[in-house]
Structures are given as structure tokens and as C-alpha cells.
Amino acid sequence: MYVCICHAVTDRQIDAAIAAGATTEDDVGAVTGAGTGCGGCLLRICDRLTAADAGHLVGSAVALSA
Numbered sequence: 001m002y003v004c005i006c007h008a009v010t011d012r013q014i015d016a017a018i019a020a021g022a023t024t025e026d027d028v029g030a031v032t033g034a035g036t037g038c039g040g041c042l043l044r045i046c047d048r049l050t051a052a053d054a055g056h057l058v059g060s061a062v063a064l065s066a
Helices: 011-019 025-032 042-065
Strands: 002-004
Touching (some): 002 011, 011 025, 011 042, 025 042
């Protein structure tokens, strides 16, 4: 699904940028171009960053409890 219409960036491309180390909207924009046009997709980018961070924190908690 497209997240950024201005630059035709998909959710998979956003997720790949996050997996490669992007931690902010600016990082995602530098890699994909998303969020650098009209800005209408910034909330969706932020949601994906938050979800990825939450997943990372859950994974860390599981590893610590093992």
C-alpha cells in the first residue's frame, strides 16, 4: 500500500528503511523520499516508526526475561 503518494513510496519501502536503521521521519525521508513532499504521510510514517519501536521493545523484554 502506498504511504507517500508524492514519491510513490510503499509501506514495505518504509519498513525496509526502518529495518535498515531509520529511527525518525527525517531518516525515512532521506532514504525513501517519503515525507519530503506535501507532508501528508508524516503521521503514517510516524505510526510505522512507533510500531517498529514497540516491537523492538517487546522483543528486548522477552530476551531479558529468558
